Amino acid sequence: MVEQWDRQDDARRIGSRPKTVAEYYALEQPLLMPLPDEPFETGRVFTPRVDRYGQIPVRTNR
Numbered sequence: 001m002v003e004q005w006d007r008q009d010d011a012r013r014i015g016s017r018p019k020t021v022a023e024y025y026a027l028e029q030p031l032l033m034p035l036p037d038e039p040f041e042t043g044r045v046f047t048p049r050v051d052r053y054g055q056i057p058v059r060t061n062r
Contacts, residue, residue, distance in 0.1 A: 010022035017024075048056040055062040 010020060010025075012021050013019070014021065046058055048058050050056055
């Protein structure tokens with residue numbers, strides 16, 4: 001389903017712009033740097049607990 005959504009988004013136009021999202025990406029792609037060879041973790045796993053107010057503290061946020 002995600003691949004289908006990607007294809008649909010590629011055909012989308014933003015506002016009244018003359019090109020589709022895919023066409024703009026094709027212009028920008030050669031300017032992008034390659035991904036690094038080493039993996040980089042972009043997320044963290046937390047096991048928060050719900051307090052008596054129904055809030056879940058994660059780091060400094062509730």
